[in-house]
Amino acid sequence: MGDRNAEGALQVVTTPEYEAMVIGAHPDDDDFAAGATSALWARQGKKVVWVVMTDGTEGSEVPSLSNTELMLAREHEQRLACETYGVKDIEFLRFPDGHLTNNEETRRAVVRLIRKYRPRLVFTHDPSQYLFAPDPDEQPNETGHINNPDHRATGSIVLDALFPAIGNPRAYRELLAEGLMPYKVHELYLFYSSQINTYIDVSETIDIKGKGLLCHATQFGPDTKLAEMVRERAAKVAQEAKEKKGLDMQFAEAFRRVKLYIPPETQAEK
Template identity: 25%
Template sequence: MKLDILVFAVHPDDAELGCSGTILKHIALGKKVGIIDFTRGELGTRGTAETRDQEAADSARILGLHARENLRFKDGFFKNDETHQLEVIKMIRKYQPEIILTNALHDRHPDHGRAGDLANDAIFLSGLIKIETLVNGVTQEAWRPRLVLQYIQDRYIQPDIIIDITDFVDKKEQAIRAFKTQFDSPDSSEPQTYISSPEFLDSVTGRAREFGKQIGVKYGEGFTSRKLLGVDNLFNLL
């Protein structure tokens, strides 16, 4: 299946926190969107790899995703090397997206930046015809998307572009809360963590308000770009 947008996320719930409003908006516009999780988040203090699998599936249904896969890289210990790059390249070539959204390049969690670099390196290499990848014995075609953006995660980073997600912020919260073991829950007996406090989700909403304010809407999601962005019509800009 060819996708319009492919999202890479090192942990299940990264895409929900960073760009699920944008995912929802584009699915509502008729675009096909999928998520590739790199790891199962098995080093997380709360929950297990198995509960995260189920939560990711629950969130996928809320978002209306057209595909979601997990590469099962080793949480915390995956590398930006040839072995991992080739697995990411296979996903790019499989889904042939026009746009890819990836983890932040710099963040509090070291996995985020490493995953962002891994995705960006694999995206470039995916366009080289002399790198051969096989799936089920069939050689894949080289593919490189037209646009790559990084969603902003825990650390505040000045965005290069902001997407209006005002109409989708409530459903974004539903998708985040599908990860019941990870976030604030009065029924949980697991240890408190940085992301399990009520204030953490308040900060996610607060950032969306701040980004929205910068473009004159109620809620927004911010993205960075490694290259200059261009438009062919000034009236497409808010």
């Protein structure tokens, strides 16, 4: 905008406080998508914060179970998982599970948290991913599935918050009174995307991811082979990284990486 140097104009903050914010729709979504990456970066001393958009109260097949009881149980499980990964900060926004929509309330909540923590990069669901479906002619014994609408809504909310609201001094001006200044996120990492371009070597933390996921006892029974499934999936992703990028990894997590802001000093180094 042309008046950024005018009297009273606010400068947008570009210096991050945290390395990453992972924003998932439900308890355990962040684990599946970026649990090993978060554990790796936490080991490296990087500050990572997780956000859970919904209260998780549709994550059960028992209709008579109290919403409050299930919500608190799932939040407790998520905190235990975060302890396993070394993630010290987590926010629960508690929007109704199964009914998440992209609206003023949800966008404002995300804008507030990103301005509060100022992550260098944000992980979230790819909102354009409606279906996960193999070609039935190539894989006749495999079924596809429809992406959860809360996942798609979360991605849409985050992207609409990232631009223009988070960096716009006139968007949600009531947040200025909390000291939450306009801010630029440097990078966006979309998970479960059909346009993967980035692979992170998580060989040293893949077993931690398995242990963290097992903290979600309301979702996975004691006899589940979840840890083995996690390793198998990460090994396939690592193989894909080798085939597409020539990268040599044993286990990997994959994302669509988008650069949103390049600091001037970084540009000068090139």
